[in-house]
């Protein structure tokens with residue numbers, strides 16, 4: 001399945017049992033040459049605490065707390081496959097229980113709106129060694145440049161840089177250096193943002209554990225919050241990503257809402273001895 005081009009292999013753990021070494025499985029299935037191919041692995045699991053639980057692994061096998069494009073796809077899968085046939089459902093993630101609302105056409109979910117919760121702006125909780133609450137326009141030295149970065153957690157950590165024009169050099173030259181910078185003890189996702197207008201922005205991302213992806217839902221939410229904190233956009237903004245658009249709102253209540261597509265591409269079997 002993919003959400004705005006951010007593609008993962010999804011396993012229905014209501015029906016399947018998996019080996020213990022999930023990081024290794026994630027690396028194998030994610031390989032675009034010798035596996036199924038994807039930005040990582042997402043498990044749709046039973047839980048007593050919500051309608052379903054989502055666990056997500058990046059392509060390098062690391063487990064993340066949250067995945068914004070993934071949660072929309074998990075919701076669509078749970079609805080379309082009869083696991084939770086409700087237009088509103090609760091999903092347990094590494095960032096707590098989140099509520100999603102589905103738009104349904106011809107008995108299939110098409111768009112999903114997610115209450116992503118409140119952003120975390122306290123440096124030690126993001127976590128980052130940079131200063132400030134929030135860490136706003138902080139200097140970060142990478143590859144001979146000093147960036148001005150704003151850090152936000154949406155359950156997982158993000159480092160946002162506003163640039164005049166997003167180039168491959170930003171994403172592939174600077175992004176990998178930001179990901180492993182010592183200022184981020186758990187590594188970080190690196191977003192590069194070009195502001196188009198107070199209601200529109202363009203984003204490319206270098207994701208922790210997966211490299212450049214076509215979209216990052218938590219990254220888009222973190223960037224919208226960073227844009228508001230820096231006085232660059234209004235609280236409602238449309239984010240254009242290489243794989244599609246996400247609509248974002250940082251509500252006055254403090255919660256961030258993200259709306260976007262979710263698509264099932266194919267289903268199949270993959271022998272575990274691969």
Ligand SMILES: N[C@@H](CCC[C@H](N)C(=O)O)C(=O)O
Nearest residue numbers: 064067068069156216217218
């Ligand atoms: N693409 C995702 C985020 C996936 C996890 C991220 N790479 C991390 O390690 O935190 C999204 O849509 O939010």
